[in-house]
Amino acid sequence: MLARSASQTLAEQLAGHYAARIRQRLLLPGARLPSVRESARRHRVSPSTVVAAYDQLLAQGLVEAKRQRGFFVRDGDTLAPRAAAATPEATAEAARLAITTETALRLAAPRRPPPVDATALIRGMFAADAQRPAPGLGTLPAEWLDAAMLQTALRRVMAPAKSASATHVPSSYLSYGEPAGDTRLRHALAQRLADFGVPATPAQIVTANGATHALDICSRALLAPGDAVLVDEPGWSVEFARLTQLGMRLLPVPRGVDGPDLAAMAALAKAHRPRLYVTCSVLHNPTGASLGLASAHQVLRLAEQHDFRILEDDTYAHLAPAHAPRLSALDGLRRTIYVSGFAKILAPGWRVGFMAAPPDLVERFVDVKLLGTLTTPALLEQAVAVCLEQGWLRRHADRVIARLGAARTRTVKLALASGCRFVTPPAGLFGWIDTGVDTERLATDMLDDGWLLAPGTVFHPGRQPSTLMRINFATTQDPRFWRAFEKARQG
Structure with missing residues (x-):
């Protein structure tokens, strides 16, 4: 993602990456950015580059640093550019806040009641990587749909108009x-x-x-x-x-x-x-x-x-x-x-x-x-x-149900092999699984790799932290996803 030969510095590129995520509401108010060390590892840059990038986000008013907790996206009502860049002392303090013990960094961010931020999941539908399935979406894969049936239905509806004169x-x-x-x-x-x-x-x-x-x-x-x-x-x-x-x-x-x-x-x-x-x-x-x-x-x-x-x-x-x-x-x-x-x-x-x-x-x-x-x-x-x-829709639905049943069987095996637990018996299009880690943080990490998740936090009115996650059985059959999931969870 970061190009060392680009006209911008690595810190500027990294700051731009997170700024775009925030403005597109793919990182919600209250969400914690990866720690300095974690971001440095993920983007293959030095910790000082990450500190410089986070300093730019602080200067733009997009994030705030909290003692013993890390960097958090600011509330949308208070987002505003700052008049000047942070002082060197503030930068050093921000770095000190970010580089702390693993236990402290995993503490949840303060939670506000922001159900309107569910739009982030909708926006994610349009930002999803077209080359990869989106495990967090609530739709069927395009190849499962019957475009020929829809075209035939439209032709039948239009046929009377085509055969009639303009006055009829x-x-x-x-x-x-x-x-x-x-x-x-x-x-x-x-x-x-x-x-x-x-x-x-x-x-x-x-x-x-x-x-x-x-x-x-x-x-x-x-x-x-x-x-x-x-x-x-x-x-x-x-x-x-x-x-x-x-x-x-x-x-x-x-x-x-x-x-x-x-x-x-x-x-x-x-x-x-x-x-x-x-x-x-x-x-x-x-x-x-x-x-x-x-x-x-x-x-x-x-x-x-x-x-x-x-x-x-x-x-x-x-x-x-x-x-x-x-x-x-x-x-x-x-x-x-x-x-x-x-x-x-x-x-x-x-x-x-x-x-x-x-x-x-x-x-x-x-x-x-x-x-x-x-x-x-x-x-x-x-x-x-x-x-x-x-009867076309009924026959199409029967085919989808059969295909979904096979996908569900494969996905359940992959999820269990990856250490997940199903909270409710697998049925229909969605699985409700316990991953054992904070899924909001997991979703942020995996979005950088092109995987759109649906963390449990968005399914609660108060958006409390959650280790649960909704998966779409039709789009989580790809073993590549589960390999990326295990890597992100362990990271």
Whole structure:
């Protein structure tokens, strides 16, 4: 990475490297930079070069040195260029702080509640090394997707327009789509939901630009700033960030193999009167666990007792058994709202999602959708409808499930051989593993080598230190990753 013949000094290049990571939010506020010795070893430079680079970052106001702890990324609210470079005395003190005992350097940085920094994981998706799998991403490899199926679906949708004269082009191609979403897709979705036992008519379904957009519509329609919301912990970092930006108070409920900690949920509900519980009941992100039937019944009882609604995120429905218990099926869409989408199974860019809701909420959701995006793209929605109607999506999902099962078997063996422990039984797309080391630090180190990880800290609202990590079974079959992982963990 560092070029000795470049026009910049090695220290300037190294400072620029870390500065770019910080400004791109790939190094989050509170994250600890590698120690002077560790950075010197990693980048094959002298400790004095690293000290000079860190001095430049200090002068730019991007990092701060903390006694007996090391260098940390400053909070985004306080980032500002400094008027002058640090004094030689300050540089010497910074070096002394950095070169200390291993035990002291492994102490965690002070933690702030920064769920909005979950965007770092999203930004990482666009910064990932295209030549290497990204173990931390939540998508399928591109080669697993069926581009031919998508092209055929689009051709079928476009065929009537191509064959018609210019004066007979369907009006849906020349105007806004329907406010609630394409009628053809909503009928196909109603049939799809019936397979899960979710009783939704087409009139109860509203489409969105992906499942995340559907979750956002529901939150904006049902909540006001200051409302309390129950969330799974660990849970989806982007959901924590989104709710926090809307001004909600998050109430983390510990999530186990069979579902949420019911005693903790009951206590939180009694004390805080939440308006909503947001959960991923089947193939939970990040643990891969699914809600047990007994737990599902108890969750619904608590919702009735404490008068809160349940927002059920079934993003990974296409990778899960149809018979897996859905809260929306057990409840009959009375207190529940069911959300899902197709980006995880078709392609990340196919942002087609939807929500199935109680009849009295539908128009409220449509109003929020109209204010935010007007309507959703009818062309893509009709193409998804074709994939559902023709059975293409079901057959594609079956192939992906079989391929994922084989990948999961291989990845489990590699993870166990590398000394990791699975916290929950391996299932679905994600594995939730204990690495035995601080995974935020591990993620920082491995990012320099082109490996994007999903450390456990981003799956907690309070971003506490964690030895856990989410892996994508489809993208962690490469033994090169596990060799790099073992090297970074030992370093």
